[in-house]
Amino acid sequence: MENRYEASTLILRIVLGISFFIHGLSKFQGGIENTVGWFSSIGLPGFLAYGVALIEVVGGIALVLGLFTRIVAIIFVLLMVGAVIKVKLAAGFLGNGQMAGYELDLAFLAMAVSIAITGSKAYALDLFIGKGQKPEKANEVL
Template identity: 60%
Template sequence: MTNKEGIGALLLRVVLGIIFIGHGTDKFQGGIANTAGWFDSIGLPGFLAYIVAGLEVVGGIALILGLATRIVGGLFVLLLLGAIIKVQFAAGFIGGYAYDLALLVISAYLLLNGSKLYSLDKYFIKS
């Protein structure tokens, strides 16, 4: 990986982490019980709200630290596929799933390629 690719992956990793921390903390601050109720209203078990919000916060922190980047990227791919299919797709592209699709592609990049520049992963995973 060239230095430019390493910097690009670092930027994607850190920004995605910040975005997901924001989304997860918003679910907790807005009342996680409210989010669980909304999950119930769209046909998903309410307890999934706790899992999703926790994954967003913990996964976001892990991405910023560069810890388990590929695993977190894969989990975010699954989360975003669910969000697009269950919620956003019906709203159309613009104003619907465009944003989640961009986050999904960034997550898929991190799943496939990782990001070792300024990461804890480089201490645990040999290239």
Template identity: 50%
Template sequence: MFTLQPIGTLFIRFVLGIIFFMHGLTKMQNGIENTAGFFTSLGLPGFSAYLVAGIELIGGLLIIIGLGTRIIAVLFAAIMLGAILMVNGSNGFVGGYEFELSLLAMSLFLVFNQAQVFALDNILPFYKSKQQSA
């Protein structure tokens, strides 16, 4: 039976990767020091800005090609949960955290989904055997 779910999953993976890549790139281009200052103003260590930007930038590319999808999606989910709790939660749903919640949901979908089309995860033998046992 033919199903479109793998195509939908590919679309979610691709869009999520582009969004996170662009956010990481923007943090780097606009001066990561500014982001580090913002993180410090939230009570977070400044170096965490570098960590988040790196995960967004590199993780975005990895998600697009489908390498380490579940691991990266967990990291994305953690970043979005942090953004909701630390930054936008007090702003309410509309105009506040609805975007972050959407990215969190997309990330969790990729964590729990097994079907990945056009993904390097499917062709790397060391990773494929780990995914099948999960």
């Protein structure tokens, strides 16, 4: 991989994908009903917890594989904007002692925005679907 921009985007894509996957998986492993209850307690419909957890798990895997990269990144941008505004903003940037702040959410948001803007073609399944691009085009800059 000769293009340093593509290499850096690959790193962002994999780290963000793994991070979302683990966050979604923990919602299921910790008992999704706990997350449903928490969503209800902050004024969101409880059933949204299933959707968020599923998006995090499936979207995380998709990002790691480079599948529907920009679409998944945009969905993650929307999730992070919602999380910051609805949940974390009141706690402040570093948190309030009872809840974590929005610093991690902001970092995830920035990573997702970057991926949504630039895409990520290196080692991505996106190259084999859609426009039928050849894998050797993976190192070109947009």
